[in-house]
Amino acid sequence: MRKDVVIVGGGIAGVSAAFFLSQGMSVALVERESTLGHHSSGRTAAQYTLGIAADTMRRVAAASKDFFEQPPAGFCGGSLIAQRGCLTVARSGQESRLQGIREQIRSVGARARITDAGETLSLFPALRPGGVAAGVHEPDAMDLDIAALFNGYASGAKARGAVFVPGEPVLSIERRGGMWHLRTPRTTIEASVLVNAAGAWADQVAVLAGETPLGLQPMRRTAFNFVAEGGASPDTWPFVSNLDYRWYIRPGRGHMLGSLCDAVLAAPEELRARDEDVAQAIANIEGDTTFRVKQVQSQWAGLRTFAADRNPVVGPRAGSQGFHWLAGQGGCGILASPALAQALAASVLGDELPPVQRELGLSFAALAPDRQALPASAPGA
Template sequence: MKVDVVIVGGGIAGASAAYFLSQHGSVALVEREEHFSYHSSGRTAAQFTVGIGAPTMRRMAQASRSFLETPPEGFCTHSILTPRGCLTVAKAGKEGVLRRLQDNLASAGARAEYLDKEAALALFPALVAENVDAGVHEPDAMDIDVDLLLQGYLRGAKARGASLLTRTPIESIRRESGAWIVGWQGGEIAAPILVNAAGAWADEVSRMAGLAPIGIVPHRRTAFTFALQKEFDTRSWPHVGSVDYNWYVKPEQGCLMGSLSDAVPTQPGDVYPEDLDVAQAIENIEAETRLRIGRPLSQWAGLRSFVADRNPVAGSRPDAPGFFWLAGQGGCGILTSPAMGQALAALVAGHDLPAHLTEIGVSARDLSPSREGLVGGA
């Protein structure tokens, strides 16, 4: 098979790349698992927020809001976003951290409300009053319908003729006569452009192609669901977490989700929840709230992959003609996927970044795999 672009990795990054690149040429999206979005993208709290510390990641979230709020006609059958809000709480002495979060939100054009104890308790009545003194509320944070977004990308790409391949474990990548040849048992694809959207496996794909890695480090995060309590009406609760990032709670349909907010460096692969992490999360949540969890209803783990500066990567390097990285989106891959896909499509075409990115201060250098500080950078 010959196409204009072959994309390795069928998570949300690869799906968004297929959607935007298929507007300009023929595309093949290759995923080794049985279905798309198997690893990180399918194991997420699914929150849209711009309360992100890494500056470029925060701006890419800001630039993605309009697509998620008003997707193109025919992209999906109902709204991708549902109002939720996000509350971060802290004890006395952490006001400076809360103020920095408030500043980050404001810098990305979001409403950011600094709350006293009473206002925080009004939003999340399960808090233990003596354990909270202030909070920051992002009222425009949203829940994301991840499957709706993913299927919109895949359906749109397929409608433009993209080939969507699952159960295709790649065994080799080589450069030959100006094309990248991606091979697996029983087949291969040739394309002048290869997009490495392999998430936690992005460095493995780079090495397979004979290229230096960019320093992707996967981190495990464990989460679980637990039963509702009769004394609380959770329907209007926001996503709530501590400013110390040692727990969060999020309402789900018919239950609550909890997490330690852990980020444990690990190797790429299937990851599973650690009993100690679940137990520590339960201890932290029960210490700072009036929730009593008991036995979790379900539990799982997912991967969040970062480069050294925790900002995303999109672009190519001088030592790798026709090879583009789309990686390092950490826990923000879903909420930044529109802007990241649009940026990648422009860079592959040799164009400037879209105006809605440059107008908020994002440059190609900010996203480049050659930027200073990365393993394969300058």
């Protein structure tokens, strides 16, 4: 099979890249799992927020908002978003730290304000009053319809001729004759451009291709769906987390999503939630709220993969022969997927970044794998 571009990785990064690249190039996507979006893309809190500490990632997320609010014609059957709001809660003595979060959100033109104890409790009435001194409320944070977003990317790419090859681990990658030659158990794909969108496995793909790895760090995150007593009608309450990031809750119909907010370095592999981590998350939630967890309906763990500076990596190293990174999304891969994939497509095609990205101060240099903030070579490379 011969294509202009071959993408390694069938998560949200890979399918969004296929969607935008297929507008002007022939594309093949290879995924080792039999189901696309099997790993981190299918294990997300599905939240759009700009309360992101990493500066470049926050700008990328801001640049993605227009796509979510006005997706292309025919992209999905309905809306991709639902208004939710996001609330970060501080204890006594922590109030000054909330100002930094507020300013981060405001720095990209979004709304955020400090709430006193009374208003914080009115926004999320299940919080224990003694543990609440103030909060930061981001009213325009949203729930994202991940299934509709993922299917829109995949269907749109396929409609333009992109070929998806699931269930095929990559066995070898070679560069010869000005082309990448990628071999799986059942097929060989030749392409002038290779996009490394392999998530937690991106460094492994780089090594297989003879490229220097970035030293990406996959971090474990535990989450679970639960039914609780102690909340009257939480469907319209905001997404909430405490400033210490010991837990978060996303209310929903019939159940809620909770997390320990753990960030533990882990090998890139299939993960399962550990019962002790879920138990600790429940203890943290019950300690700070009036909820009593009656039933854990499901639990899981996923990987959030970070570059050294916590910002995403998009494009080639200087002098690279058609090897483009799309990695290091660090738990923001869903909410930043439109702008990251658009930046990748611009990089591959030799175009400028879209105007909204340039207006927000983004540049290829800030996204590049050889930017100054990243190590010149990964440890042990």
